Amino acid sequence: MRTEQESAVHSGTDGGAGEHRAARPREGGDTVIVRSPTEARNSGTHDIDLLPSLDILRQINAEDMTVPTAVAAALPELARAVDLGVAALESGAAIHYFGAGTSGRIAAQDAAELPPTYGVPADWVVAHHAGGGDALARAVEGTEDDWESGRIAAAGVAPGSLAVGLAASGRTPYVGGALAAARERAAATVLISANPDAPLAAGVDVHVGMDTGAEVIAGSTRMKAGTAQKLALNAFSTAVMVRMGRTYSNLMVGVDASNSKLRGRVVTLLSQATGLEERACAEALAAADGDTRVALVSLLADVDPRRAARALSTGGGRVRAALAELGVPDQTV
Incomplete structure (x- = not known):
């Protein structure tokens, strides 16, 4: 079933994968066209390649200033995610982050900083990155498109845990596979995205969808979308630590x-x-x-x-x- 947010150009006959086909490209080199606000062209930066350095920076900074407002609009959903995180930890379970690319690196950084900052066990918050540790320092192409590797990454999620998926477009197959597997294991699920109409949102308990809009450079989601995810995840984990008495x-x-x-x-x-x-x-x-x-x-x-x-x-x-x-x-x- 295609979503309004994306379509795919297939290299062969359609041997689809049911409801997850759009978020889980077939083997054989499918081209997935993502329809998401993060992929749109920014009408205010058409001339950025003609500008001197200072004016380039001014355009970037002006766009960056819109991010906190987008995060603020999603705070009620983020608060629900915090409550789920606290419930998971108080029950003796854990919080698991799943992401790819910029989203996964932000998640890995957040999880790594919590033990020394708050003196909590390393297994309270665990980050899983598409492609493993090697992909944190260097892009590993194709790993984010693997739904099954996301399912495998979530195999250790225990009942009562919280699985948090981070995906700028809200459709990353690796994240979708991880969240689906976590649900099957009786874990609560949260999606943090920069797409209010994220395709994966329908299958989670809470969707923190931040409307950051088009990037300064089209599709460069390490920019505003990444900043929004950094702000949201910092706020999420800090609030959880405060609630846990740290x-x-x-x-x-x-x-x-x-x-x-x-x-x-x-x-x-x-x-x-x-x-x-x-x-x-x-x-x-x-x-x-x-x-x-x-x-x-x-x-x-x-x-x-x-x-x-x-x-x-x-x-x-x-x-x-x-x-x-x-x-x-x-x-x-």
């Missing part, structure tokens, strides 16, 4: 102080959260064996690290819950 107020209290720079950052953080001098905060951090949350609860509640750790365990790792357990009133600085 911050106290607006401070990162789950940060893994694994080097001197991070230890200094944690001492500063503890001082900001408590109003105490840095020396006292450094001593508390050392007494807590480098655990930021234990040190913070110990300082705020004036208890020893062992008691602070027990309160945190009872409170599910959340600082405010631990303080309430210890009878300490909210005293955010």
